[in-house]
Amino acid sequence: xxxxxxxxxxxxxxxxxxxxxxxxxxxxxxxxxxxxxxxxxxxxxxxxxxxxxxxxxxxxxxxxxxxxxxxxxxxxxxxxxxxxxxxxxxxxxxxxxxxxxxxxxxxxxxxxxxxxxxxxxxxxxxxxxxxxxxxxxxxxxxxxxxxxxxxxxxxxxxxxxxxxxxxxxxx
Numbered sequence: 001x002x003x004x005x006x007x008x009x010x011x012x013x014x015x016x017x018x019x020x021x022x023x024x025x026x027x028x029x030x031x032x033x034x035x036x037x038x039x040x041x042x043x044x045x046x047x048x049x050x051x052x053x054x055x056x057x058x059x060x061x062x063x064x065x066x067x068x069x070x071x072x073x074x075x076x077x078x079x080x081x082x083x084x085x086x087x088x089x090x091x092x093x094x095x096x097x098x099x100x101x102x103x104x105x106x107x108x109x110x111x112x113x114x115x116x117x118x119x120x121x122x123x124x125x126x127x128x129x130x131x132x133x134x135x136x137x138x139x140x141x142x143x144x145x146x147x148x149x150x151x152x153x154x155x156x157x158x159x160x161x162x163x164x165x166x167x168x169x170x171x
Contacts, residue, residue, distance in 0.1 A: 023063075027056060030074055033133045034081050040132030041085050041124065051088055055081045078133055078143060082125070089121075123158045130155055 034055050038048035058080050059066075066076055122144075129140045137155070141148045 023060070026073060030077055031056075033074065034077060036132040036134070037078065037081050037128050038085065038132070040128035042088070047088075051081075051084050055084050058084065075139070075143065078129070078135070081133075082143070085125075123154065126151065126155055127158060 031052070035048060035052045038051045038055075042048050042051065055077065059077055062080070066073065070076075071079070126140060126144070129135045129143060130137070135143070137148050137151045140146070140151045144151070146154070
């Protein structure tokens with residue numbers, strides 16, 4: 001009986017924080033991080049603001065599912081933000097008729113194009129998490145499933161490429 005009470009009290013301690021949290025304080029503390037994440041992903045303006053609002057609305061609605069034992073609140077919130085960004089890009093994907101591709105010369109295969117696009121999206125997301133949300137490489141590695149070494153290497157290469165393009169006047 002006593003062990004059941006201990007297990008129950010631990011379980012309620014894990015599940016309760018989001019329901020009992022001071023949402024105004026959490027909102028005030030996390031708003032800049034989430035907004036800056038979206039600014040790096042979609043640019044300044046109303047789209048970043050809307051996506052930030054959607055993220056906090058989803059977090060509010062799912063607050064009963066937050067578990068302190070699995071992740072910090074900021075990690076949980078940024079995971080929601082990443083999903084909101086993915087949904088946004090999925091909804092706003094440009095669809096053109098096949099006839100629009102008649103003038104395109106044969107080049108990269110669809111697989112190569114998809115791989116390049118995937119790499120570019122991953123780089124954008126890493127830059128947004130690092131410089132927009134202000135996360136450390138370790139936190140980014142936890143968010144993305146990459147190793148810390150890979151995160152550091154990818155960020156270094158991406159920033160080096162961006163600087164080179166900037167110096168050439170390409171940005």
